[in-house]
Amino acid sequence: MDELLFQNPWWKDKKNIENDINIKKLKKCKYTYKPQLFKAADLKSDAVYTLRGARQVGKTTLVKLIIKDLLGRNVNPRNIFYYSMDLVKDDKELFEIFVSWHQTVKGNSKRKYIFFDEATFVQNWEKSIKHIVDTFGLENK
Template structure:
């Protein structure tokens, strides 16, 4: 595996997390309209007694990343420290090659964190051994909450279901339902 310096990985982290520099998330990135899956993910993410990571699964372009940004926006609005919220997209070649261990090392070395920590891993299926890493994070970072997206694939869903029993919940994100489409367009529900 190619090795990347902590500095290079940290620069990439800063690019992915503009809220660390006080730059707000745009309405285009986190639109005000939330789908049903957003509320289900939020309920799991903020559950007081049940610690369960959230895996958003579905085809490309169904809104998984949008839901993640809406959750990040909600955390920021609720006063969570910006540096305690980490977003990464593993379809980036540097992150794919840098791997979980390199990225986490760079983050931990740069930012000692106090309080709860929230990781958002987009397209996590591109990371090598992602299920093992998520299990390791679950076991070793008790103050961590995590949301990840995976593109729909029967093998991926089976693997995540087998490895993650009791650790994470898989929320399948479908295309827009007719009700969601009407709601998005603000059409009346009855004629």
């Protein structure tokens, strides 16, 4: 649970998103660009989205901006789950991480937002995501 809290500091205080390294770097930039993808993100649909691209193009920063936007719209911080999978061993561990978080919000019927970053570090990550969807579904519960 400590790692979940570490990767989701907005659970303690939603203002903690401002201390995120990617958000801080973005604030220091002289020029910034909000990609159309950010504006077009339809987060009201029951769907799985994948964001792919070359290294260091801003995928993680985009995810953090989406999280910041959700927090600004008063989404329950616990309903926003981010996890960087840099050190996740395999698809089974990924599933266990999800279940650990899900146990903390399972009685909450509001929409949940789940962001897995660096998924390609995990072999068979697609199978784990499919298993999560097949087991828990996509609709609000």
